[in-house]
Amino acid sequence: MDELDNIQVEGNIPYRGYYMPKDEAGKAVDIRRVKPRTNQHCTDCKLCVSVCPMGSINNEDVAMLKGICIKCGACIKKCPANAKYYDNEDYLRHKHELEVAFCHRKEPQLFI
Ligand code: SF4
Ligand code: SF4
Secondary structure, eight states: OOGGGGOOOOSSSSOOOSOOOBOTTSOBOOOTTOOOEEOTTOOOOOHHHHHOTTOOBOSSOTTSBSSOOOOOOHHHHHOTTOOEEOOOHHHHHHHHHHHHHTOSOOOOOOOO
């Protein structure tokens, strides 16, 4: 028998494979095109343009994206007017699921 067969590794078993966000009915949804929206409180300060790590927010119209959004949330967190937000229900459900499932700190473990 291979030695590796006897190694017990703790964690979230069964391990979750590649995760696809799901809708209320459990059907996989594609959130790749989800992007933050901009409300009327925007003062056009352009801070979101400078903090977006993808350089995706249009400088001429900050409500528009010129590139992809990786859902990092930087523009939402940094906006001084709270003008950026997500409204996509599937994405918000996915975000909530992650917040609930991974709210507890995990200590690092070493396997030698
Ligand atoms: S950071 Fe907020 S207020 Fe400033 S331009 Fe962007 S959305 Fe508008
Ligand atoms: S969430 Fe991140 S990647 Fe998407 S537009 Fe905002 S700053 Fe850019």
